[in-house]
Amino acid sequence: MRKTYQSIDDFLSDSSFKEWVLEGKHHHQWHEWTLSKDESTELMQSARLYLLAMKVDEQEIQKADVQEALGHTWEKINEQERINQGNFWLRLFKSSTLQKVAAILLVGICLVWVYQQQITPQKLLDYEQLISQQNDGLIEQANNTDKPQLITLSDGSSVLLQPNSKLSYPKLFIGNERKVYLLGEAFFEISKNPAKPFFVFANELVTKVLGTSFRIKAYKNNPNVEVVVRTGKVSISSNTSVQTSDKPIVLLPNQSIRFQRKELIFDQIITINNNKPDITNQVETIEQVNFEFADVAVSQIFTTLKQAYLIEIDYPQEKLKDCYLTTSLSDQPLPEKLKIICESLGNNTRYEMNGNQIIIYSNGCN
Structure with missing residues (x-):
C-alpha cells in the first residue's frame, strides 16, 4: 500500500515510518526501500530528511541554524515534488494515444499560423514612415487652409495641394530621379524630362511619370489610394515595403x-467620361478645365488660369486688353503655361510667382 504514497505527508502520517526514522524500529521493512529507485523511494527519502531535521536538539545548535537547515530541506522537497510532477506528465506524454493527439494539435497550430500569415494584411505605410526613410533634407508644405495651394517645384512642375494635405519635396532635384511624398490629395502637372523620371510616393503606391498631369488621393485614414490621369500616362506600382x-x-x-x-x-481601371473624374467630390476641378485656346483674349486666358489653379494674377489690363492668343496649354505645368503666354505676347513680357500670387509685366502685345 505504501507504494501508492503520492506525497511527503503520506509518509509523515505513517507511524511505522516515523518509528523507523526516529527510533530505529522496523528497520528491515523500510531499509529495503532505500535500495530501490522508484518515485515513492525518493519521496520517502525527503520525508526521512524532514523528520531527522525536526529531531535535532535545539540546545546543540542555534535556532537560526535550525531554520536554515529546515529551509534547505523544504527547498529539496519542493524541487523533488516538481520533478515528480514532471515525470508524471512525461509518462503521460509517452502514451502512444497522447502522442498522436499532440501531433494532430501541433500540425493544426502550424496550419492556423500559416493561414493567418497569408490573410493578415501587412502593416500600412503612412506619410511619416515614408519621410523617415529619407536621409536628404526635405521641404514640407502643409495646407491647413480651406482652399487649394499652389506649389512650384525646382524643375518647373506644379502641384495643386488640397486642404488637409501635405507634400514633402527636395529644394533641388539631384541625381537621375525626382521624388516627392504626398499625404492627402494633390493635382500634379509634371515638367517633361525623359532622362529624369518623376516619382510620387503616396502611402503604399508609387506613381512614376515622365511628364503628364494627374491627381492622387492618399489620405492617412482612407482605406484606398486613388489615381486619376488627365494627360500623358503614368506607371503605378506598390511600394517595395509592401x-x-x-x-x-x-x-x-x-x-x-x-x-x-x-x-x-x-x-479595375475605370475610364472617365467627358474628363470628369468620378472619384472626386469637387464640383469643379482643374481636370475639367479646357486649356485649348483659339483666338481668345489674354484676359480670358488669365481668368481661366485663375479659376483652375485658384490663384491671383495681376497684369496690366489696359496694355493687354486688345491681345488675343491661339495656343495649347493642356499638358503643361503652370510655370510653363505662363512662359508660353509671355513668349507669345513678346514685347518684354515676363512673370513672377510668389506662391498663389502671379504678377505679369508687359508693355502690350506685338
Missing part, C-alpha cells in the same frame, strides 16, 4: 484606378 506580385499598371489619359490598402490589391 511589394505584391502585381506588375506595374499603366494608366492612360482619362483613366483612374483605386488601390485597396489592407488587401494590397488594385481595382
Whole structure:
C-alpha cells in the first residue's frame, strides 16, 4: 500500500515510518526501500530528511541554524515534488494515444499560423514612415487652409495641394530621379524630362511619370489610394515595403484606378467620361478645365488660369486688353503655361510667382 504514497505527508502520517526514522524500529521493512529507485523511494527519502531535521536538539545548535537547515530541506522537497510532477506528465506524454493527439494539435497550430500569415494584411505605410526613410533634407508644405495651394517645384512642375494635405519635396532635384511624398490629395502637372523620371510616393503606391498631369488621393485614414490621369500616362506600382506580385499598371489619359490598402490589391481601371473624374467630390476641378485656346483674349486666358489653379494674377489690363492668343496649354505645368503666354505676347513680357500670387509685366502685345 505504501507504494501508492503520492506525497511527503503520506509518509509523515505513517507511524511505522516515523518509528523507523526516529527510533530505529522496523528497520528491515523500510531499509529495503532505500535500495530501490522508484518515485515513492525518493519521496520517502525527503520525508526521512524532514523528520531527522525536526529531531535535532535545539540546545546543540542555534535556532537560526535550525531554520536554515529546515529551509534547505523544504527547498529539496519542493524541487523533488516538481520533478515528480514532471515525470508524471512525461509518462503521460509517452502514451502512444497522447502522442498522436499532440501531433494532430501541433500540425493544426502550424496550419492556423500559416493561414493567418497569408490573410493578415501587412502593416500600412503612412506619410511619416515614408519621410523617415529619407536621409536628404526635405521641404514640407502643409495646407491647413480651406482652399487649394499652389506649389512650384525646382524643375518647373506644379502641384495643386488640397486642404488637409501635405507634400514633402527636395529644394533641388539631384541625381537621375525626382521624388516627392504626398499625404492627402494633390493635382500634379509634371515638367517633361525623359532622362529624369518623376516619382510620387503616396502611402503604399508609387506613381512614376515622365511628364503628364494627374491627381492622387492618399489620405492617412482612407482605406484606398486613388489615381486619376488627365494627360500623358503614368506607371503605378506598390511600394517595395509592401511589394505584391502585381506588375506595374499603366494608366492612360482619362483613366483612374483605386488601390485597396489592407488587401494590397488594385481595382479595375475605370475610364472617365467627358474628363470628369468620378472619384472626386469637387464640383469643379482643374481636370475639367479646357486649356485649348483659339483666338481668345489674354484676359480670358488669365481668368481661366485663375479659376483652375485658384490663384491671383495681376497684369496690366489696359496694355493687354486688345491681345488675343491661339495656343495649347493642356499638358503643361503652370510655370510653363505662363512662359508660353509671355513668349507669345513678346514685347518684354515676363512673370513672377510668389506662391498663389502671379504678377505679369508687359508693355502690350506685338
